[in-house]
Structures are given as C-alpha cells and as structure tokens.
Amino acid sequence: MGATAGGGNQGRTLDRALDVLECLERARGPLRLSDIAREADLHLATTQRTVNQLVRRGYVQQGRLGYSLGPVLLSLAHAFVVHDRMSTVAPPVLTELSATTRLTSSVYVRSGDERILVARVSGADPLRYQFPIGRRVPLDVGGGKVLLAALPDEEIEEYHRRSPETTLASGRVQTLEELRADVERVRRNGYHLAESERELGALSLTLPVHDADKEIAGAINLVTTTDVTGADELLAWLPELSRGAGAIGVRI
Amino acid sequence: MGATAGGGNQGRTLDRALDVLECLERARGPLRLSDIAREADLHLATTQRTVNQLVRRGYVQQGRLGYSLGPVLLSLAHAFVVHDRMSTVAPPVLTELSATTRLTSSVYVRSGDERILVARVSGADPLRYQFPIGRRVPLDVGGGKVLLAALPDEEIEEYHRRSPETTLASGRVQTLEELRADVERVRRNGYHLAESERELGALSLTLPVHDADKEIAGAINLVTTTDVTGADELLAWLPELSRGAGAIGVRI
DNA sequence: GAGAAACTATCACCCAATGATAGATGGTGG
DNA sequence: CCACCATCTATCATTGGGTGATAGTTTCTC
Numbered sequence: 001m002g003a004t005a006g007g008g009n010q011g012r013t014l015d016r017a018l019d020v021l022e023c024l025e026r027a028r029g030p031l032r033l034s035d036i037a038r039e040a041d042l043h044l045a046t047t048q049r050t051v052n053q054l055v056r057r058g059y060v061q062q063g064r065l066g067y068s069l070g071p072v073l074l075s076l077a078h079a080f081v082v083h084d085r086m087s088t089v090a091p092p093v094l095t096e097l098s099a100t101t102r103l104t105s106s107v108y109v110r111s112g113d114e115r116i117l118v119a120r121v122s123g124a125d126p127l128r129y130q131f132p133i134g135r136r137v138p139l140d141v142g143g144g145k146v147l148l149a150a151l152p153d154e155e156i157e158e159y160h161r162r163s164p165e166t167t168l169a170s171g172r173v174q175t176l177e178e179l180r181a182d183v184e185r186v187r188r189n190g191y192h193l194a195e196s197e198r199e200l201g202a203l204s205l206t207l208p209v210h211d212a213d214k215e216i217a218g219a220i221n222l223v224t225t226t227d228v229t230g231a232d233e234l235l236a237w238l239p240e241l242s243r244g245a246g247a248i249g250v251r252i
Numbered sequence: 253m254g255a256t257a258g259g260g261n262q263g264r265t266l267d268r269a270l271d272v273l274e275c276l277e278r279a280r281g282p283l284r285l286s287d288i289a290r291e292a293d294l295h296l297a298t299t300q301r302t303v304n305q306l307v308r309r310g311y312v313q314q315g316r317l318g319y320s321l322g323p324v325l326l327s328l329a330h331a332f333v334v335h336d337r338m339s340t341v342a343p344p345v346l347t348e349l350s351a352t353t354r355l356t357s358s359v360y361v362r363s364g365d366e367r368i369l370v371a372r373v374s375g376a377d378p379l380r381y382q383f384p385i386g387r388r389v390p391l392d393v394g395g396g397k398v399l400l401a402a403l404p405d406e407e408i409e410e411y412h413r414r415s416p417e418t419t420l421a422s423g424r425v426q427t428l429e430e431l432r433a434d435v436e437r438v439r440r441n442g443y444h445l446a447e448s449e450r451e452l453g454a455l456s457l458t459l460p461v462h463d464a465d466k467e468i469a470g471a472i473n474l475v476t477t478t479d480v481t482g483a484d485e486l487l488a489w490l491p492e493l494s495r496g497a498g499a500i501g502v503r504i
Numbered sequence: 505g506a507g508a509a510a511c512t513a514t515c516a517c518c519c520a521a522t523g524a525t526a527g528a529t530g531g532t533g534g
Numbered sequence: 535c536c537a538c539c540a541t542c543t544a545t546c547a548t549t550g551g552g553t554g555a556t557a558g559t560t561t562c563t564c
Contacts, residue, residue: 010520010521011301011302011305011520011521012519012520012521012552012553013265013266013520013521013551013552013553014265014266014269014302014305014306015305015309017266017269018309018311021328022328024331025327025328025331026331027335028335029335032509032510032511033510033511034509034510034511043553043554043555044511044554045512045513045553045554045555045556046552046553046554048511048512048513049263049552049553050266052511052512053263053266053267054266057267057270057364058363058364059270063337066510068332068335068336069328069331069332069335069336070332070363071332071336071361071363071368071370072363072368073325073328073329073332074329074332074333074368074369074370074385074386075277075363075368075386075387075388076273076274076277076321076325076328076329076386077325077326077328077329077330077386078329078384078385078386078387079276079277079278079321079386080320080321080322080323080325080326081326081383081386083279083280083281083320083321084320084321084323085315109323111310111322111323111324111327112309112310116323116324116326116327117326118323118326131333132330133326133330134326134327134328134329134330134331134333135327135330136327262551262552263551263552264521264522264550264551264552265520265521265522265551265552284540284541284542285541285542286540286541286542295522295523295524296523296542297522297523297524297525297543297544298521298522298523300542300543300544301521301522304542304543318541
C-alpha cells in the first residue's frame with residue numbers, strides 16, 4: 001500500500017523495504033514471512049531477501065512467532081530526540097504549561113498524511129506507564145486540523161480523496177464539508193477547539209507553532225475531558241497556550 | 253555477509269540507504285548532501301536519490317542547514333517499545349530494583365557489534381531530563397562483556413579484530429588479553445564488576461538475562477559511583493540483581 | 505512419523521539503480 | 535550589483551543487481 005503503487009516506479013527497492021518496516025509497525029504482534037509478503041503485497045522471495053537484510057542490520061528481529069521491529073530503531077529515535085529542534089525545545093515549555101494549567105500538553109508535527117506526537121507532559125499524574133511519544137494520529141481529527149489548515153486548499157482536497165472515510169469518536173463519518181468548515185474556522189480564529197473528535201469525552205485546544213520564518217512547524221495543545229473541564233474554561237487558557245507556542249517558535 | 257561466497261555485494265541498494273540513516277544518526281548536527289555522500293562513501297547522485305526518497309517517507313527531514321533524521325523514526329521506535337517483550341517486561345522489574353537499591357538500573361540488548369539500552373530507571377532523582385533509552389554502547393567495555401561472554405571464542409576474536417582500539421575511560425587501550433581474561437571471569441562468576449571502564453569513577457555490576465530456553469536475551473545492571481559506594485557494597489546487591497534477571501527471563 | 509508450513513537457496517532474465525554530466529538555484533563576498 | 539562557489543536537481547545510456555518462479559531444507563504440528 002506504500003508509494004510503490006503508482007505508475008512512475010522509481011526507487012522500488014528502498015520503498016519496498018520501508019513498506020516492510022511500516023507493515024511491521026502496524027502489526028499487533030510478530031508476523032510470519034508470508035504474512036509480511038501478503039500485507040506489503042510483495043513476492044515471497046523479495047520479502048525474504050528484504051527481511052533478512054533488515055534482520056542483519058538490527059532493524060527487524062526474528063523471534064519464535066515471527067518477525068518484529070528491532071532495537072536499532074530505538075537508537076535512531078534516540079538520535080532524533082537528542083538533535084531535533086522541536087524535540088529538545090518543546091519539553092521544558094510543555095512542563096511549564098502543564099504546571100500552570102494542570103492539564104496534559106502535547107506537541108505534534110506533520111509527517112505526510114499523519115501527525116506524530118513528539119513531546120508530551122501529562123498534567124494530573126506526572127508519570128504515564130506506556131509513553132505515547134511517537135504515536136501516529138490522523139491529520140483530520142482533533143488538533144490535526146490546525147496542521148491541515150496550513151496547507152493550500154487543493155492539498156486538503158487531495159488528502160481527503162486519499163482517506164475519505166475518517167470516522168470521529170462519535171461513530172459518524174466526517175464529510176468533506178465539515179472538514180472544510182473546521183479548517184476555515186481554524187484559519188479565522190487561529191486555534192481549534194475539538195470535542196469528542198478523536199476520543200469520546202475528550203476536549204482539546206490546539207494552536208499552530210510557527211518558526212522564525214512564519215512557517216508552520218507543528219501544533220501545540222492542551223487536553224482534558226468534558227466531565228472535568230468546560231469548553232469556556234479550556235478556552236481561558238488560550239493566552240497561556242499562545243505564549244507557549246511563541247516560546248517554542250522562537251527557539252526553533 | 254558470509255551466507256554465499258563469491259557473490260560479495262548483495263542487497264546494495266537497501267544497505268546503502270541504511271548506511272545513510274546511520275551516518276545521520278552518528279552526526280552531531282544536520283549534514284549537507286555532499287557530507288552524507290563523503291561520510292557514507294557514495295556517489296553524490298546516488299546519495300541524492302536515496303536521501304530524497306527517505307525525506308519523502310519522513311525518515312529524514314531537510315532543514316536550513318542540511319539533512320537530519322525524521323520523525324517517522326519516533327513512530328517506529330514507539331511501535332518497538334510497545335510490542336517488544338524486553339521493553340515491556342523490564343521497566344517494572346527495574347523500578348522495583350531501583351526502589352530497593354536506590355541505584356540506577358538498566359537493561360541492554362546486543363545488536364551486532366554494539367549493545368543498545370532498552371530500559372532504565374534511575375535511582376536518586378526519579379526523572380532524568382534527556383532520556384538515554386536507545387543509546388548505543390560498545391560491547392567490550394563495562395557490562396557489555398557479559399554479552400560478549402555468551403559468544404563463542406572465535407566470534408569474540410573476530411569482534412576484536414574489527415574494533416581493536418577500544419580505550420577505557422582511564423585512557424588506556426584494552427588489550428585482547430585483558431578482554432579475554434575479563435570474559436573468562438564473567439563465565440566463571442556469572443557477573444561482571446566494572447570499575448571506571450566506560451566512565452571515570454563509575455562502578456557497575458552486570459548480569460546476563462536468560463530466556464526460558466537458557467538463551468541470552470540481554471544484560472541487566474546496577475550503576476553507581478566509586479565515591480558513593482564501595483565495590484563490596486555493590487556486590488552485596490548481587491542476589492537482588494539476580495532475582496531481577498530471573499524475573500525478566502521468565503516473562504520473556 | 506506423516507504432512508504442512510516456514511524458511512532458504514538457486515538462477516536466468518531484464519528492469520531499475522547507477523554514476524557521469526549538465527543545469528538550476530541560492531547564498532556570500534568583493 | 536555581479537561574479538563565484540556550493541548545494542541541490544535533472545537527464546540518460548549502460549549494466550549490474552534486484553526480481554520472481556521454482557526447488558530444496560528445516561522446523562513445527564498433529
């Protein structure tokens with residue numbers, strides 16, 4: 001399902017290898033060679049060569065029940081976290097933000113048709129067992145709309161054409177009209193207030209983060225639940241959140 | 253590489269792409285296209301195609317000053333951490349271990365000629381600013397010798413031939429004889445006590461972690477400093493550490 | 505111990521990766 | 535303001551390596 005689908009096939013080998021990796025990323029557990037071949041739509045022999053090579057390099061590991069991602073990916077992520085501007089700048093800002101608001105604060109960056117959580121500080125309980133950093137989330141639900149709004153209209157339409165069936169937490173499918181309306185609202189107001197979009201009962205306030213050249217670099221948000229905080233109450237934190245976005249922006 | 257003799261170069265494309273990634277991993281900052289080409293010993297055109305493809309996929313990102321690793325690697329690492337047995341099993345054990353000993357405890361796994369830190373809980377201050385998970389460390393200094401000791405002698409010699417000039421924290425170069433002696437001691441005692449090997453003034457006690465099939469799966473250790481704890485005092489924690497290794501082993 | 509599934513190995517074909525070269529872009533300093 | 539250098543992009547003929555069909559070997563399952 002990766003980029004290998006189109007007609008202009010260029011860079012097939014690498015694309016296929018990355019498809020294999022991302023297929024293992026999506027998998028809920030270890031995958032057999034044939035599973036990978038089917039899932040990534042590759043010939044078994046090709047899959048074998050690719051997977052073995054990834055195993056040799058530590059990007060994939062082989063266990064009793066099949067193949068899964070390998071520890072080298074931890075090393076690469078470590079290098080990313082240590083050097084990336086956003087990953088180093090955001091945490092202290094979020095720490096302060098969560099201290100004053102007592103809410104969970106996060107920073108996302110866009111990556112293709114998704115956004116990735118690069119920093120988070122939780123409000124109430126300071127430690128979270130399973131750390132969520134690195135999680136992929138859709139662009140067109142919740143705070144992702146802030147990142148979408150920065151794109152030209154035609155790209156948004158293309159995006160919607162690629163994944164038209166995004167269902168909100170309520171179970172309803174979001175129409176293109178609704179998405180367009182939300183995007184317009186974001187562009188007008190400069191923020192997005194989402195209620196039960198990605199998760200039922202979740203309430204989030206999201207702002208874009210702009211770098212020194214006014215280019216969008218990510219999105220920062222506060223999350224809470226409807227039963228604890230009201231929408232107006234969350235909106236009251238808008239100045240604080242805006243200061244946080246600015247603080248990150250200038251340091252990038 | 254020794255799989256089929258005579259063929260020599262197999263799977264060139266993917267290997268080169270991974271070389272590019274790991275060259276960016278080692279880099280201290282963003283790299284220019286020509287830097288990558290030189291560093292990875294590739295033709296500029298090849299580098300360009302590869303890097304652009306990695307950028308398209310989010311594995312590499314392009315900034316003002318050059319190329320660096322991309323946020324997709326965070327996602328892959330996230331999937332690894334969530335699913336990998338060692339990564340999920342070790343943390344609670346280390347938490348308990350660090351609570352009773354008041355020392356920093358860690359778990360490493362071998363990956364090629366290095367070991368990778370997959371879990372750590374610090375003793376004194378509960379939160380560490382820059383998280384070290386994913387860090388690559390040599391196999392032949394400190395606790396790495398426990399992982400080396402599990403390899404057949406000939407592989408250890410091969411390893412030493414590949415990287416013969418490992419300098420300890422003291423500044424001295426470790427000879428093959430010293431390494432062999434340490435490995436023998438590990439095999440006899442079942443643990444390794446390292447003083448100022450990787451870092452000056454550091455004192456560490458490391459044990460192997462075996463899975464249900466008695467195969468080595470990693471290494472667990474306690475770290476402290478010579479000015480706070482004596483060697484005998486650290487060795488007193490051997491039973492506790494051994495229980496931790498066992499607890500992890502059975503759950504893998 | 506029979507059967508199936510998972511993985512490995514082999515090989516001829518031919519397409520896609522390769523690398524030399526030329527062109528576009530942009531930033532810097534005189 | 536222009537000349538210069540560096541970075542990145544684009545093009546294209548060549549050929550080497552990736553591809554996929556098939557057969558072989560190992561490992562698990564019943």
